[in-house]
Amino acid sequence: MILWLKAFHLISMVAWFAGLFYMFRLFVNRVENRNDPAVSDVLQGMATRLYRFIATPAMVATLGVGLAMLIAQPVYLTWGWVQLKLGLVAILVGYHLYVGRVLRRFATGDLYLTSRQCRIRNEIPTPLLILIVLLAVLRPGS
Numbered sequence: 659m660i661l662w663l664k665a666f667h668l669i670s671m672v673a674w675f676a677g678l679f680y681m682f683r684l685f686v687n688r689v690e691n692r693n694d695p696a697v698s699d700v701l702q703g704m705a706t707r708l709y710r711f712i713a714t715p716a717m718v719a720t721l722g723v724g725l726a727m728l729i730a731q732p733v734y735l736t737w738g739w740v741q742l743k744l745g746l747v748a749i750l751v752g753y754h755l756y757v758g759r760v761l762r763r764f765a766t767g768d769l770y771l772t773s774r775q776c777r778i779r780n781e782i783p784t785p786l787l788i789l790i791v792l793l794a795v796l797r798p799g800s
């Protein structure tokens with residue numbers, strides 16, 4: 659049972675990151691094409707659908723299945739690497755919610771970030787992914 663949960667945990671995690679990695683890439687193009695309403699509309703629509711129909715449901719699934727594993731085997735919570743991982747996951751959820759705020763503001767036409775600022779923000783999920791996967795696979799200290 660736990661192996662099934664783990665498999666779906668990983669599948670939904672990949673889908674979540676596919677969304678997170680692409681959102682600010684779309685915002686970069688949105689900002690750089692601000693004077694072309696047709697392109698802007700397409701990019702805003704793509705970003706809205708990616709966030710609403712892929713990234714957010716995949717996040718809910720990753721967290722839900724992760725919590726199901728904790729409920730199935732509560733001993734996980736006593737391990738330091740799990741506690742650290744959950745802290746990093748909380749930061750990742752904060753990033754996801756921040757992306758949603760930027761999306762809503764861009765939808766009103768308020769492109770308040772430069773394309774360089776969008777590129778920099780796009781790098782944030784990468785170190786979190788590396789750290790979380792290393793913790794989950796190497797399980798330091800256990």
Ligand code: HEM
Pocket residue numbers: 664667668671720721722723724725727728734744747750786787790791794795796
């Ligand atoms: C509320 C959020 C989360 C909870 C409660 C959670 C919990 C868990 C648990 C209990 C396991 C099984 C550990 C094991 O038996 O090895 C696991 C595995 C794993 N988790 Fe998470 N997780 C969460 C979010 C994430 C996220 C966001 C990622 C990726 C960025 C992630 C990546 C992994 C990986 C790669 C494994 C497989 C480790 C292995 O089998 O070697 N988890 N998770």
